[in-house]
Amino acid sequence: MRIALGLATMGGLLCASAAQAEMAIALVSPGIYRGPAPQCADDYRQLSRLGVQTVLDVRSFRRRQRERECACLKSYGIAYLNVPVSFRPQRDGSAxxxxxxxxDAERRPIYIHCEYGRDRSGLIVGLYRVRCEGWSLRAAYCEMKRFGFNSRLRGLERYFWECARR
Structure with a gap:
């Protein structure tokens, strides 16, 4: 079976228009969403439809992608913040x-992402669950794993277990 795809462009980004599934965005709490980095015009439109006011990008590399994302979000009236979270957040306070x-409630609705929406953003959401919503460490960690958190990233995992209750 062959499927024809229509392609749309925006700021140099190609996206399969009709046939592409929507970006996997999950509601964390009212006004807070999480998921992967937006890749194409359809993804930016999806964020706009949700009413997202701010995108928090926690990637620590890929400067050109960040610049492109910032420009695309600006065209939708969405603020872009890059707060790079390293894989050793104990050393630099990035998390x-x-x-x-x-x-910060003033920035909501907010969408947090790293590259795939699993590890660095998972850590930040896990910390939020424990410190702001009163979740147990175990419940927050189980959610992190459910969203694909890689426990082999020892720096991130160690930070969660050692610092979540601060």
């Missing part, structure tokens, strides 16, 4: 900076 942004 705490990202969590402060996520907690």
């Amino acid at each position: 705490e900076r990202a969590l402060r942004v996520l907690r």
Whole structure:
């Protein structure tokens, strides 16, 4: 079976228009969403339809992608913040900076992402669950794993277990 795809472009981004599934966005709490990095015009439209006011990108590399994302979001009237979270957040306080942004009600509705929406964003959402919503460490960690958190990223996992209750 052959499927024809129509392609749309925006800011140099190609996207399969009709046949592509929507970006996997999950509601964390009222006004807070999480998922992967937006890749194409359809993804930016989806964020706009949700009423997202701010996108929090916690990737620590890929400068050109960040610049492109910032320009695309601006065209939809969505603010872009990059708070790079390293894979060793104990050393640089990066996870705490990202969590402060996520907690800021003035920036909501907010969408947090890293590259795939699993590891760095999973850590920040896990910290939010424990510190702001009173979740147990175990419940928050189970949710992190359900969203694909990679426990082999020892720096992120260690930070969660050692620092979530601060």
